Amino acid sequence: MDALFTEIIAIVGGQHLLVGDDVHARRDDWMQAAPCRARAIVRPADAEQLSRVMAACHRARQPVVTHGGLTGLVRGGVASPDELAISLERMNQIDAIDPISSTLTVQAGTPLQRVQEAAAEASMQFALDLGARGSCTIGGNIATNAGGVRVIRHGMMRDQVLGLEAVLADGTRVSSMNHMLKNNAGYDLKQLFIGSEGTLGIVTRAVLKLQPQQLAMQTAMVACETFSDLTALLQFVRKTLGDQLAAFEVMWHSHYALLTEESGRHAPPLATDAAFYVLIETLGNDQDTTAQRFEAAIETAFENGHINDAVIASANHQRERLWAIREDIEGLLCHLNPRFTFDISLPIPEMDHYVRTLEQQVIQRWPDGRVVVFGHLGDGNLHVTIATGNADDDTKLAVETLVYTPLAAMGGSVSAEHGIGLDKRRYLHVSRTPAEIALMHTLKKALDPHTLLNRHKVLPDAAP
Structure with missing residues (x-):
């Protein structure tokens, strides 16, 4: 290891090979308070330095973990004490x-x-x-x-x-x-x-x-009473707003009420008694035309019974306040601690039954348990947070089983947008066939025969 460190220092400079307390002062997962445990952190300045560092690690059979912004949710950047972390923080131009x-x-x-x-x-x-x-x-x-x-x-x-x-x-x-x-x-x-x-x-x-660039932006938050109202609204705005529709973000009552009335973190722009709250946003080229089209769509949605309340942002600070409720992940995690977080995909028609069943199962097993849901509904992606009162390994396994097992029958995915990392690899088979997983192993072996890059991430250790 001393020889490898000497070689890496010659490539990146001594100030860019961090060891000891400089490593432990950092975290490698924003969801966990534990310090980074990597043997060292290497900070190359460019692709040429990184290439030389990896060549040296390859000769020494030294495994590495890549670090970017470390905002993932599946422990994809976690490094063990015998691994080096490769931070790309200097490659930022x-x-x-x-x-x-x-x-x-x-x-x-x-x-x-x-x-x-x-x-x-x-x-x-x-x-x-x-x-x-x-x-x-x-x-x-x-x-x-x-x-x-x-x-x-x-x-x-x-x-x-x-x-x-x-x-x-x-x-x-x-x-x-x-x-x-x-x-x-x-x-x-x-x-x-x-x-x-x-x-x-x-x-x-x-x-x-x-x-x-499209600067003509319109944003509204609306309330829906039923899931059928919600899906009808999605179909309506897709047809009415066409390619101007930029976002259709849904918060279940559990998410909206927690981050407004219950926690006091945000003033509720709408009453907290609806089942669903939707952020609808459009982007266009002409402010007047975009606004007229947007307001007409919201008004028609009222008339059609798709929504029963709405607020349209008339200034950017109002838009930011609406989005803050949806994006306040820190507030969500703070008020549901300990908790388990999930990022899943499933067909939109299956969502209502899936969430209701999950809520019932959680309450049956943990009477004080809570299920909080929001997500990119138009993309079939839900973010689910479950709090049971404790976070031991047995509880984690039980909660994961409730969340992931039903996805196989409905063609869903255990990961919509955050990846597999360490946390989900045991469930990869729920969303991928044995043939697909075998082909992934073939690709891994061809490109990384000594398993040096982010080992133990994504794939099970053995091919099916």
Whole structure:
């Protein structure tokens, strides 16, 4: 190890190999208070340094874990005492913006919010948006195929990436920095790394697709009495607002009431007696036209009986207050502690029965238990938080069984947008067939034969 550290210091400099207290002062999972336990943290300045570091680790058979913004929910960045953490925090530059081709080239350690701001300065916009925008990094967004609140309009992170560069386990740099929408010259290699959670390679740079800037924004929060009202509303706004519909975010009563009336963290913009609350947002080019179309849609939804209450934001600070209720994850976790969090996908028609059944099962087993639900309903993605009063391993296993087991029969997924990491790999079989898992193992063995990259993450240790 001393020889490896000497080699790494020669590459990145002594101040960029952190050991001892400098490592333990950091966390490698924002959900856990425990310090980082990695043997050391390496902070390369660019892809060339990372390539040389990985070549040295490959020769020494030293396993590594990649660190980005560390905002994940599945312990994907957790490092054990015999692993090195590779932090991309110094690789945080925007290399180029091309308004004509509508692309932005960026290093993997750059926070999402900086990319959004850089695009806006060029009168463009980057479509991906999520609550952790100030901390999460582009490399992490790519590695987990992040979703967020704009998926209903623009798709997942996979749909925003035209090209990327990655470093393999042996230090090989694979540059597929494509800038074109059309490129069918052989395999689309970037897809190997998008959503692979750093297990096949470490993303270092990316070419991102930009969209025309649309400043005419309209936001409303509405209340629905029944799930059938909710789904009818979704169909109605999809048809009426068309490609202007940018977000359709739903909070079950459990989420809305907890973060407003019960906790006092937010003033409730609507009464807290409805079953569902929806944030609807549109983006357009002309303020007057967009506003008229939006207000007409909300008014018609009233007349059709899809909603029974609504508030439309007339200024940006009002919009921010509405979104704060949806995005106050820290408040949610603070008031449900200890708790278990889940990020699942399932067909929209199955959601109401699924949530009701889950609530009943939790209460039957833990009378003081609580189930809190919100999510990107238009994308089939729900975020579920369950509190039972304790968080021991047996309780965790019991809760996970209640949440994940029903998904197999309905074609759902144990992970909608946060990945598998350490937490969900034992449940990968719920959403993937044995043949799919075997092929994943084949890819892993081909690209990382010594299992150095994010080992024990995503895949079960043995192929089916």
